Amino acid sequence: MDLAYTHSEYTDPFDRGQYMVVNKSAAYRAWDGKFLLSDPKKRLDEKFSESSGKIDTVDVGLEKNIGENWLFRANYALTRSMLDYSQIRARDFNPATGVIERENTSFRNFEHRTHAGGVNLNGLFDTGSISHNLLLGIDLKEEMRRHPVSALSSGGINNLNLYNLQFGRATRTTNYTKTDGQYQRIRSIGGYAQDNINLTENLIYALGLRYEYYDQIGGKLNKNGGGLEVKTDSSDGKFIYQTGLIYLLTPEWSVYGNYAQSFRPQISTSEDMGHLDPEEGISTEVGTKFQNDEITATLALFNIDKKNVAYSINNITYAAGKVNSRGIELDANGRVTQGLSLGASYAYTKTETKKDEKNKWKVGKPLDATPKNQASLMANYDFSHLGLKDLE
Template sequence: MMKNIIIFLTIIALSVTSSYAQNGGVRGVIKSENSQVIPYVTVIIKELNKGTISNDFGEYELKKLKPGVHTLEVSSIGFDVIYKKITIEKGEITTVNFILKESKIMLQEVEIIGRKAKTYKNSISFAATKTATQLKDIPQAVSYVTKEIFADQQAYHINDVVKNISGVNQFSYYDDFSMRGFRSGNTYINGLRAVDLFGPQPLLVNIERLEVLKGPASAMFGNANPGGTMNRVTKKPLAEDRKAVSFTAGSFNTFRTALDFTGAMNESKTLLYRLNIGYENSDSFRNLQENKSYVIAPSISFLPTDKTRINFDLVIQNFNGKLDRGQPIYGATAGTSLNSKGNTPISFAIGATNDYHKSDANYFTLSLNHKFSDKLSFNTSFMRFVNQEDLFEHRTSNKYALDAAGEPIPTLMGMRISARQNKKIAENVNNYFVYKLKTENVSHKILLGLDYMKRVTPIGGSGIWTSGSSAYLKKDGTVARYEPANIDDFILDTNGNPVPNIPHFDLENPQYRLAYPNDYILGGYSQPEEKYSSIGYYIQDQITWGKLQVLLGGRYDKFTDYANYNTKNEKAFEYAKFIPRVGVVYSATDHVNVYGTYTESFEPQQTRTVGGLSNGPFDPVQANMVEVGVKASFFNNKLEANLAAYSILQENELVTDPTDDTRMLQLGETSSKGVELDVVGRVNANFSMIANYAFNISKFETTPADSDFKKGEMRPNAPKHQGGVFAKYKFTGKILNGISLNAGTNFVSERNSADGSALKFPSYVISDIGATYEVDKFVLRLTVNNVFDKVHWVGGYSYHRMFPGAPKNYLLSVGYTF
């Protein structure tokens, strides 16, 4: 029996030995370019359909491989895929090590995995062409500000960072900007349209970067502003563990905190998470103003296979404060400078002590990228955005008080009440296929897609108000517009002047008080149900032929707007247009690309501007642009620059009739021509910078006879010159190791107001300085903004509503990473 067992075991051993002798294997170590081992890398032999995953030490091994020539495929999230031919010998284990390069464009057409870089520079845009495209290869100017710049400038709101972008400046305190001379329009998040908040400024804690696609972008987004489209890109999960918390205190009783955690949730790193939380509690340099805001933003990415990627974002935002409508100013009505002594101080704000503005802005997005093959992929994104608002405010009537003769009293401001509660819901879905085709000399990236958007204001909203035209009390208990000829019908004060329904605000001796709706004679309204929607069909081909790249695109957009929605008087207004886009990029050298583009914009007028007016509806706003430019990189691609020259022509813009606020006027043509320069990146390992300059002539070419604007006048809040620079130097010597110093300055030239050239906002230059100290895992930052305490005006509308910039202030923060 024992003899038989020995014979059997001998046969088994010989069989195994023979098997190993007939076959071979491969093993090795996988590292990154900085010599760090990379775990959980997928290694596959394509011909044999056999594979493995590297261990915690980056080691892999495949056994029992048939001898011969095979192809090894090595892939990992965030790294370029490597294909390598190897020869397997009989009875031998071949050693093959790999060094993976970090991927410039990961295997995604929608952004599923986050940006790993920690520098000022960003190389990719997903929104400009709807596919991951190198910025240097996009035939249109794209400016951006990354979270690393947010951190060094201690920026917490969009208004804090637009100074870093050429051709963009504040129009007011709201989510409201001037881009190449045109007022901004829709808000976009990850390329999807959100509800326009307008009032509160969202916190930046969950934002990876702010992008501005300059000029018309209707070929990509449908109805879009001709000056540019601002896109907020949210932070996405990373496969590596990163955790950071920070606490900030500063001027105006400012307290802030932020948390950013990300990493893998399983060993295979197929389930990733990111959690961003931010909180702010601050006052302002302006009386009465305060802000309490928080944001909670979890994000999950699921990577079940190397062909399918899914991301889910949830963002919960709450704002609780006051809506700062700007301030009126006295003295300037006589033509004096806004900065003259004796004018209204910039700390001055109008309102009542118990005014408030509360808003919830919550949204979720779901994105999927699936690769059917190396040539064909499908991408889809969905977003639902809900904004709920509760507002009660005392605001200006945009008119001064009247005396008995009907003449304005420039030291007393007319007032009105505005209160509302409503909800707005926006839903977007964007679907497209990408097909990559390559012939001997020419490659194509063809995109074919459809998107749908709708925005609804559901029934149930309501408000109370007092109109500026019904501002004075009559003896019969009603209110009406004051007319000197009928003075006997009105209640008069001790000075013989008409008594207002809402007490005037004394600009020389301001008095703040508690005030309630039952103190006044008010009107009320029920918010009607509203809806508008758009559907777009688009096609695009990115063609590469040697050094030449051509972008050909077109979109058919159909926009439907409803007046008296869901009532028996419902009426649909439909607008449709085909929107072309043509661009060319030529690689003059390895580091210099020149480009040119032609594109258009299309903005139908919505029912909130055509419905209820005595002279609507109106033709859509349309524009076209020609742009040429140069994109270059320096210092081994660490620093990049974009120089652009453009010409935009727009027609059919709407403005309020100055003689009747129930009517609108449609302007003729307005133009914008200019040159812009953006530079961002690193000069060396120690010196980082971002700089910009814009020269812009944005003016009215033709205007109606009864408009406040005259032919040849500059558009409101459109500076002729605007720019700035911010730079940081990090010391690495023994004595100053860990210390960084930064400084920045930005300037804006004189601008017209909505009153035209009758009121101009003065030019200004603002300077900031800062210092950072990094020790172990702690980071200490000190920033002093407006270090020379310059009085300046960031934007405004008229003498009654202007927006001063903040005086000198400081921020001190401490952060910890683990």
């Protein structure tokens, strides 16, 4: 049995990104669909736009062998984060005067709490000459987010003029009198079965089936201190499956291909959107993997189609009808010397919005916050082989 507890504290910049003008009237014709600032490295907020918080986690795990070929596992995790943040963001723009109206807000005691647990049973058995690696399980999860109070200031020194930008006049607002907080809660339960079947000595077939049911509610606390103004109240469930083949070219080198479906509930408290349908996806992947005692390397090609993908523009929530991501991934990890290990990865991802009824101008454009090229490099050195572990 394992038990772990962690505590962390942080302070990070709070960046809402650029402000895009969405207005098709004649006065905004030259600005519709454009960002106010042409330089993506510049922002329209202030230095005090930041978030600070604390995160506490508790993890409990249990394993027990049942006979020689079966293993029972149970786990539970609790994560609770408390967050305070301040932000000043653009809310409107007047092209005639250049005035950018900004909203100065601060939030206190923003709580995000997650309970997650599950049990599974993993066993090895044979049916005739065919070997099976069977996994059966159930998992449950509850995720809750809420912030009870906020402070708001707008107009006056909070505003900017695009044609004569002057920052530093506005200060953090701390008059916590508003009770227009938000509340979100999602509960889900899922059951799954997966079998890895050794059809031959070199060929493995994988098949998995999962059913997930969720119930969610969300909305805004009444501005006058009353109850919850419900914006989302829904439940649904769906069967999804995944399947794939693995062929061992050698004991160390394999090629594979797989197909998988996804189903993820999502929630919105925005008055403009209300209920959001679950995000659904289909992914296919083919690749090759090499692994021995010194090196692990993987090369994969992938294609992912999703629908009902939520995004926001100027704090308004939308859902794209269909989006696509495809690309290539390369990962390699290995021991260079007795003490030095290196890890490197690279991913090229091309994304595209295929269908969007609300914002048709996004069709054909890449997805937000998804880098086209992404790479990482990691080095680790273990001094234990030098005998330093015995130094006092």
